[in-house]
Amino acid sequence: MVKSVNASWWIQRWNELQPEKTAILFEDRNISYRQLHMRSNATSCWLQSLGIEKGDRVAVLLENCPEFIELYLACSRLGAIFVPINFRLAAPEVDYLIRHSRPRLFVFSKRFMNTFQSLDSESYRPPLLAAVVGDTKPSNRIFNYDLDTRSFEGKAPFITPSLGPADPEEPHVIMYTSGTTGRPKGAVLSHRKTFFNCLNAEIFFQLSFQDNMLVMLPLFHSGGLFIQASPCLFKGATLVIHPRFDPIKTYRDIERFKITKLLGVPTVFRSLLSVDPRERGDLSSLHVCAIGGEKVTHELLVECRENGFPLRQIMGQTETSILLWASEEESIARPGTVGRPVFHAEVTLVDKQGKRVSPNEVGEIVVRGSIMMKEYWQDPVQTEQIFSGGWLRTGDLARMDDDGYFYLVDRAKDMYISGGENVYPAEVERVLKEHPAVEDAAVVGDFHELWGECGHAFLLLRKDSSLTEDMLIAFCKERLASYKLPRKITFCVSFPRTPLGKVRKFLLKNNSHSESGK
Incomplete structure (x- = not known):
């Protein structure tokens, strides 16, 4: 054993x-x-x-x-x-x-x-x-x-x-x-993967026995369980656990428990910055603050630094946990970077044929090593698709500069991130199409000031339908988590499509004002 x-x-x-x-x-x-x-x-x-x-x-x-x-x-x-x-x-x-x-x-x-x-x-x-x-x-x-x-x-x-x-x-x-x-996929994560995630997090957070880590991210996510909780227990540190995120309580407990380490998604830090400075606490105990989970703007990094949250960045996914990281200085000095590969993994960029691309060329991020998942539970087809030649395909497109720093370009997967939660339009579209009045549906991610992105649903209704936005949202609430609910709904008379019939979502998104039919 x-x-x-x-x-x-x-x-x-x-x-x-x-x-x-x-x-x-x-x-x-x-x-x-x-x-x-x-x-x-x-x-x-x-x-x-x-x-x-x-x-x-x-x-x-x-x-x-x-x-x-x-x-x-x-x-x-x-x-x-x-x-x-x-x-x-x-x-x-x-x-x-x-x-x-x-x-x-x-x-x-x-x-x-x-x-x-x-x-x-x-x-x-x-x-x-x-x-x-x-x-x-x-x-x-x-x-x-x-x-x-x-x-x-x-x-x-x-x-x-x-x-x-x-x-x-x-x-x-x-x-x-x-x-x-x-449909959701179950990433099967081994004991080996958990252990090496802890070793990576130990280096990234500079964890020690004396640390107090505030955990307000959900433990059901990789960020809460594998980047914060497990590494702290591995090092014998102290976890200060919040049942849910509360910006005022966060400030209070950072000061009260002398929190040394903190991780949040952009939505968390935007909420913390929105708190009246008179209601904030002493942040001098913080040694490492980290941000991840979705795209981070340079402006947010600068504003956080000016307000006592100097942020180092991480990028990862459930199948691998942390893949890339950048220090506070690197994050500011190299706007847009998501860092370099973690210590315990190999990360590179490949083209569609699986060949490594040259510096500054766009390729898909792939990873191999001890932080990879084993498989998708009961899903050999998806498992075969995500692994290629011993590498795990992340579905994220990026370029790498001459110094080895990665810069995200786009997502190969049709996905957006709302408040740190991955939302796959196919899942939301499937539910929307279950409504008897909906003939077809297309969902894209739109900018949202607080959540980063939110769902924008474009709908084709059946003839003589009297469906309203409120009726549709009520229907979805019984079937979808609240963060997956579309925040915007546009009723259309037609969808722009490719010759093969696939919806051209970028055209829907760019021309939504002219496509409205109701």
């Missing part, structure tokens, strides 16, 4: 070396490494009591909280596969992920009880066990996570050679990313 790559082993070692060191600060809870080790052990015992075995999936629908970390560590210890679900998703989207990943157990917070009750959970195969966090009401149908795990406190899980990761390549997490075909 290769213990050193296992996240649960890190907690066990810090429990042995520095048991009283604070691991997690969450609201009014101060959790030491000893307590986190005991809680993850108790959760492991509970999972075993439910019959969870190596390779079984455990899906969680939780806001940022210590229980999320406990379940993540417990699955790591047992060799079960952890499946975090985006808590912003609508019930039909959650239903699809459960049917696709086929977990044995679904753990959710009481906030999402209505979501669970709207699922046809009796039809899932294998039969789905369910547990709720934060609800003390007993139920014959749903386990109580808080009460049930408490009965195993002080106990250690029964580990045999068949349990736990015997091989670093064994699946650790299935993290879903929206699919270009309209």
